[in-house]
Amino acid sequence: MSDQATALYIDVYSDVICPWCYVGKRRLERALLQVVDKVNAKVCWRPFQLNPTMPQQGMNRTVYLETKFGSLQVFKEMEEHLLAAGRAEQIPFAFEKIARTPNTFQAHRLIWYAGRQNKQDSVVEALFRGYFVEGTDISNIQTLANVAQSAGLEQRAVESFLATETGAAEVKTEEAAGHRMGIRSVPHFVLNDLYAISGAQRPEEFLLAFQRIGTDLAEKAMLR
Secondary structure (H helix, E strand, O other), X not given: OOOOOEEEEEXXXXXXXXXXXXXXXXXXXXXXXXXXXXXEEEEEEEEOOOOOOOOOXXXXXXXXXXXXXXXXXXXXXXXXXXXXXXXXXXXXXXXXXXXEXXXXXXXXXXXXXXXXXXXXXXXXXXXXXXXXXXXXXXXOHHHHHHHHHHOOOOHHHHHHHHOOOOOHHHHXXXXXXXXXXXXXXXXXXXXXXXXXXXXXXXXXXXXXXXXXXXXXXXXHHHHO
């Protein structure tokens, strides 16, 4: 990597039951691969619960979809777009495997914990895969511990962590910060606290933002 690589800090506000967040993750990754020698990027995953009032045990997915969209037919039409986007990003969405829509607060606590173990991205990837590809219940503590182990964390340590309230206040604080910023939908990407990209945009949109940040930093350096 070049000594002149642009320092890039990306906060990603997302929820692990948001399919477009999974797509957005892939598109961000594709953009970063194109500038791997020009950008020194650090990605941090921030919490945003799509259903903050969801019961802890979650709810039947069919009931949830009918309640949220009015009918399953409305979701089926959206599903076609998601499946196509997934194929383009090599995500084999298996919506038919999902039996329940979970409460995601514990999953966000796990992501917070993983960030302190330098395993955050791996855990986020495993949670997305577990929910959207394997249909696992990511509100279940044991399932979360298994997901964490598959991502390289020590299972017993995760089980001990999840049995406490550690990180709960921090997750709530981070989520509240996103709401104060005006974030109402996800994925939402904040780059260097200056630029925001809302939605699962194409890699080209990220590349344009990277370029603008690089230009801004170069201009500021010249003025010193």
